Amino acid sequence: MRKHLEYYAVRTLLGASRFMPRPVLYGLARLIVERSYAPGGRRERRILEHLALAFPDKSAKDLDRLVEEYRWHKAHFYTEMVLMLTNRMDYRGSIVNLKEAQEKIEALRKQNERGIVFLVSHYGNWEFLAQFFAINGFPGTLVAKAQSKNPLIDERIIQPYRQRFGHRVVERKGALRSIARILKKREGVGMHIDQMIPPPNGIEVQFFGHRAYASKSMAQMKLKFDPLMVPIFAVRKGREQFRILIDEPIEYVADEIDASDEKLRAITQCYTNVLEKQIRREASQWEWAYQRWRKPNNE
Template sequence: MPNFKPKKISSYFHQFLQYNEYILAKGCLSLLRALSPRTASNVGAFICREIGTRLPVSKTADTNLRLVMPDLTSTQRQRVIKGVWENLGRTVAEFPHLADLNHNTSVGPGWEVVGAEYLTEQSKKTGPVLFVSGHIGNWEMLPLGVAKYGTPFSSFFRAASNPYVNQLILQLRDEAMGEKIPMFAKGSKGARQALKHLLQGQRLGVLSDQKMNDGIEVQFFGRPAMTSSAVASLALKLKCPIIPGYVQRLGPARLRIVVEPPIDYSEFSENNLENIHRLTQVINDKLEGWIKQNPEQWLWLHKRWPKEFYK
């Protein structure tokens, strides 16, 4: 009889499950792609709203809102949480339509832009540039829209645990971009690759709104929050521009890309710990201001603040 080792059988079974998960994901994406961008967005919003608002993680969102936006009533908080799930569902369902949405249009599916002059100006320059944003609106559209103005940037990504699914996601992003842009997996190896990328005079985008346990403590909505200092550290080290921007959702498959002037940090340009802290605070203040304008378009679902607030 063949000698099958338990570990080998387990490995084959794991690969089998991963491949079937990939087939399921590909099928779902194909179904969404068969719909119009607007219909897919509406379907995603409905499913996520109906399921997500009933999940325990919605209690985390409610805790976050009570913590940092105490003036909201219970009804208002629930309205925001409902909007969070709808926006997340739309963002996921619009993902297979990224290439279809990557057009500057005045109406219908696609996006409009505010602050295009800052991108046009930057496209005429050389040297490293940092773009900073957060998980607001359909954040997947920001690198695509910015690239239309001659300023494509690389970014970090959280690799899916399933390598087949991960490759599918990267292919969709490349297809929408129209060219292959380097992407860096989160972690120490990706950080080294990103630094090398910047040192070569390239551009890098960073989503700076999530909790970073090994970051630094700065204020976010008036509360202490562990925050990545990567953007501030790199900018002060390389003396490069930081361009802030985000994506505002206007409706199903309809977006607005907002680009602001480069952050002026000339008053504290010396590369030291104090200035890293000050510049990181400036970035957090930017994010806070954007989120306050449309709180239902930010991901309130994670434990952004110290764990004692969630006991």
């Protein structure tokens, strides 16, 4: 019953938001964020703890400033999600480097001989990023974990939105076979590089100088099928404004290492380093509330 009530509440909110002026939507999102990440609350304490781990040299004042920037970013993210779900988002007009991004997408299409794995993360607005690629003629398959808290919202709102412009969505658990078929057809697949995946499917890496775990699936795909491994980001530059970053494909395959597990670790570390480098550029846009450094269950 509770899940149904939550689902209909979200549907009602989305219906009403179709007619709300943007300033009202942003104001409501800010109120929600202030309440959810209230000073001294559990979520803010977790974010501060993670920021302190990543940036031990920053002062308490600097960390508080980052938390405030993070709140600002979250309010914009929530508002943009409502705008996207209600067909009010301008996917091309929101890009400050539109021509450059489109040219790079076209170049990737010409380079694509073995399939492409897009290395994505919970940075900037990753949902906008996926739809931008689809709108510009590069729909693909998104590997995503089904929402366990409320499957009704996931199945009837989130997944249809992700599929609106041609994307397919596959459940993260057991996705390797589907990904293999996709790459053999020289198509694209988006995989997150910043989730805490414990062994045996995850492997230990260093993230901001601390032990963390990341999925080794991307390294396995690189060694078996040698697809293009392309990091992409939608970096927020203002209200409903983004710069699309499409890095050069990462060709590293750890040829200097013989042991299989160590080879996978080295490749996964390479991808993790790309994410860390981007986070260091504009730290407030990553999802610091995630338990990225959590120990796996068997430790």
